[in-house]
Amino acid sequence: xxxxxxxxxxxEAECDGLDRLVAGLDPTGWDAPTPAEGWTVKDQISHLASVxxxxxxxxxxxxxxxxxxxxxxxxxxxxIVNSPVEQARGRPGADVLAWWRQARAGLAxxxxxxxxxxxxxxxxxxxAIPTLLTARLMETWAHGEDVAEALGVERLPTARLRHxxxxxxxxxxxxxxxxxxxVPPGAVRVELTGPGGETWTWGDEAAxxxxxxxxxxxxxxxxxxxxxxxxxxxxxxxxxxxxxxxxQAFAGPAGRDPAPRN
Numbered sequence: 001x002x003x004x005x006x007x008x009x010x011x012e013a014e015c016d017g018l019d020r021l022v023a024g025l026d027p028t029g030w031d032a033p034t035p036a037e038g039w040t041v042k043d044q045i046s047h048l049a050s051v052x053x054x055x056x057x058x059x060x061x062x063x064x065x066x067x068x069x070x071x072x073x074x075x076x077x078x079x080i081v082n083s084p085v086e087q088a089r090g091r092p093g094a095d096v097l098a099w100w101r102q103a104r105a106g107l108a109x110x111x112x113x114x115x116x117x118x119x120x121x122x123x124x125x126x127x128a129i130p131t132l133l134t135a136r137l138m139e140t141w142a143h144g145e146d147v148a149e150a151l152g153v154e155r156l157p158t159a160r161l162r163h164x165x166x167x168x169x170x171x172x173x174x175x176x177x178x179x180x181x182x183v184p185p186g187a188v189r190v191e192l193t194g195p196g197g198e199t200w201t202w203g204d205e206a207a208x209x210x211x212x213x214x215x216x217x218x219x220x221x222x223x224x225x226x227x228x229x230x231x232x233x234x235x236x237x238x239x240x241x242x243x244x245x246x247x248q249a250f251a252g253p254a255g256r257d258p259a260p261r262n
Contacts, residue, residue, distance in 0.1 A: 002163060004116045004130045008108075010160045011137045015104055018048075018144040021153065022097060030093030034150040035225070035259070041150050043085045044143045046096045050084035052103035055136055058120040059129060060110030065121050077123075077253055107136070124174065124251035131167075138164045138249055142223035157195040157216040165192055165215050168222030168249040169202045175248045184239045192218050209237030211244060222249040230261040 002010075022029075022045060030042040039047075058065040072080055088096055111129070119126040127135065141164055148155045169190050176183045189207040192200045192215040200215060211218065217231035221244055228235065228244045235241040248255050 007133045014140045032150040034146040046088035049100035049103040056107040056110040134163045164219040178254045209240040222247040224255040
């Protein structure tokens, strides 16, 4: 697990990069459709703003977060996610960006007061604070991919992808649980090539089942932005192949399958 200081710095850098991408947009840019069906660039940013607010509450006031969650017990998860997005659609893009900046500042403020060893409640299992921030980085990167594609911008992968990949590996069991499936026995070895040509590995080196390929492709698969067939990933063994078909690094119900690219 990364240190709290490391993941905080990398989350800030990831947010700043996406902020720069959208800061100068005109209304046409804010309204550009993204690969997420029915969502515009503005919707992507308002979603990040709302979830960063929830993360600040979870980290800074766990009891308050649990109380809020209790009020939503009978609410469909999609409604929880979509309601803030829908409410923000009448706001100018610049206002939504200001909201996201305020939400990020709120999360940073909550982290100044939190016990680094604490666990924060969330929509899935409770998370250690560094893991909560890793999840925020993962989601910021994934929605940033959607925004970049909508704007026709190609983003260069960075070493921050290691956080996303790590979360993707750690959530293997969760991907099965979210679909009501048992986890197949045996380990899966993951060997990825980072943006600088470095090798990142997880799992038993002797495992028969393996996943190999570019780290950026693995991150796109575990955030459900690409189908495996549209990447350079190679899966060896039934357990590895089956996992990649349902891999999901984010909390909540099973994610939708991405549209094929080829």
